[in-house]
């Protein structure tokens with residue numbers, strides 16, 4: 001039995017190795033590297049980390065750690081080894097997407113230090129994809145995935161919603177995704193069945209459900225900080241409550257500080273997690289034109305027809321009534337304030353940037369998200385907690401992932417400049433280790449170029 005397993009693992013390694021064109025190492029040593037373990041805010045200079053199979057087996061000062069002779073050595077001098085990050089609001093391509101589209105997306109995440117993703121636009125093809133990645137047949141971060149989302153179009157009645165919950169639970173999806181448009185009675189039926197079958201639900205707060213009900217129903221995570229401005233709008237404010245605009249943008253000048261504070265406190269009390277996707281909203285509400293955004297980081301790796309579609313969406317988004325620098329900045333300032341207040345209140349925040357999405361390129365967009373969190377007042381260390389340790393807690397996997405420590409799964413990223421100094425430095429990477437397999441960034445990006 002043991003032999004069979006070992007043989008299968010070796011075969012998987014070989015298949016993976018073929019994909020990136022290098023020999024399959026069984027032991028990898030990062031030597032003379034500064035380790036940022038993320039157990040607390042500290043950096044361990046001149047350390048050596050040894051990985052065997054998928055686990056970290058040694059970690060200590062370089063003069064004390066013996067590097068096994070058979071190891072592949074990765075020179076860490078001047079570099080920083082830290083846990084890989086998570087993209088907790090990923091969109092794995094589906095629908096008409098080709099296998100190449102899916103594989104390219106996963107490789108782009110991996111090439112940018114992302115070692116875990118939570119797919120929030122699931123479909124049946126993502127289940128075998130999750131398994132193929134876990135086996136090592138496809139290069140990519142560990143996948144958690146929702147099923148087809150619950151929206152006004154899919155969950156048309158309580159009966160349909162209950163059936164969807166049962167089918168998605170039986171199919172083996174990790175969570176349910178909630179989109180706008182779900183009526184309150186349908187939502188209540190979905191939530192009750194989800195609780196009964198012990199499957200969590202996350203995503204948007206439908207208008208008919210509202211933030212209060214979302215919190216008592218215990219969304220596992222509310223994504224995009226959806227529903228907060230709608231909840232906090234001043235009673236009697238001169239706004240059309242039926243027309244909140246983009247994530248409540250029409251209400252940004254009419255928020256009641258007391259209601260905002262209550263929303264924050266109630267979120268903490270409910271134990272609901274938040275995926276801000278603040279960077280995505282900053283991009284949408286910036287004054288950057290389609291042409292400018294088309295030159296953004298990583299866009300060159302996306303198919304030209306997709307970038308053209310993004311440019312069209314951008315143009316129509318910018319031509320909406322009320323879209324101007326002053327309104328948008330007001331909205332973003334209120335969002336930053338809210339994110340900071342949630343964080344200060346001890347609400348659990350997890351990192352997500354909503355990629356693939358308009359001008360949100362897998363992996364590259366996580367640095368944009370990190371910058372947005374930093375502009376909201378979080379320190380670089382606090383930002384990385386949301387992408388590592390918090391994610392481990394979110395999935396109840398603290399003992400396996402989330403920090404750099406002996407015994408943990410080796411999901412790591414080797415960064416070229418001190419990430420604790422500033423979050424932009426996270427973009428400068430040598431490579432990613434996925435469950436013990438080392439992928440130089442240049443190799444992954446070269447591979448992506450062939451996946452058109």
Ligand SMILES: [Zn+2]
Nearest residue numbers: 089091120354
């Ligand atoms: Zn989404």
